[in-house]
Amino acid sequence: GQQVMQIPQYQHVQEGEDFTTYCNSSTTLSNIQWYKQRPGGHPVFLIQLVKSGEVKKQKRLTFQFGEAKKNSSLHITATQTTDVGTYFCAGNGDSNYQLIWGAGTKLIIKP
Amino acid sequence: SQTIHQWPATLVQPVGSPLSLECTVEGTSNPNLYWYRQAAGRGLQLLFYSVGIGQISSEVPQNLSASRPQDRQFILSSKKLLLSDSGFYLCAWGGRGTTGELFFGEGSRLTVL
Incomplete structure (x- = not known):
């Protein structure tokens, strides 16, 4: 079946350093979404990418969708403590009702 | 605006006991509804989804069931909980x-003892 692999599982950074998480799909995706889950909270939608090669920015966050629509990345510049949480990618494959979720990347700020 | 309510927020249940989690959506009609489970520190596992009243699709065979008695109400149930249902x-x-995009409820944290 369709799978979305997300790496790394964890990333420890000093506050002010950058953070990147990557997602790779086994098949072409119609779109990809990104969610953030704060510790103890529920996933919250961040953004959706639809077009091949699309790049979107939200302040310090940059989202990319690959040319082949099989991979995506989220890059955070100069992390802050408010960025702590787990970031999930989720892609739409051949079903309109089901998202294929990555396992998430947990962003940890070193004390 | 649309809101989603889910309860209870936390529950501790003994093995073999029944379960009922309820979810209601306000401010929208004919939504697709979903139940996911997340093990500690893990990703999201789709359990059930529904595209309409009485229409339930199950993704993972297990001792859980779901029902959609009304357009904006989605219920997750079990007759006998297992430890692995936590x-x-x-x-x-x-x-x-x-x-x-999907809009999530606040979640229900279940511990089966």
Whole structure:
């Protein structure tokens, strides 16, 4: 079946350093979404990418969708403590009702 | 605006006891509804989804069941809980016929002892 692999599982950074998480799909995706889950909270939608090669920015966050629509990345510049949480990618494959979720990347700020 | 309510927020249940988690959505009609489970520190596992009243699709065979008695109500049940049912259960809704974003409830944290 369709799978979305997300790496790394964890990333420890000093506050002010950058953070990147990557997602790779086994098949072409119609779109990809990104969610953030704060510790103890529920996933919250961040953004959706639809077009091949699309790049979107939200302040310090940059989202990319690959040319082949099989991979995506989220890059955070100069992390802050408010960025702590787990970031999930989720892609739409051949079903309109089901998202294929990555396992998430947990962003940890070193004390 | 649309809101999603999920309860209870936390529950501790003995093995073999029944379960009922409820989710309601306000401010939208004909939503797609979803139940997900998240084990501690893990990703999201889709359990059930529904595109309409009485229409339930199951993704993972297990001792859980779901029902949608009304358009904006989604219930997750079990007759006899197992230890492995412990986890964080999340209800979500999405627009009908779209591949857009999902809106999640606050979640229900279940511990089976």
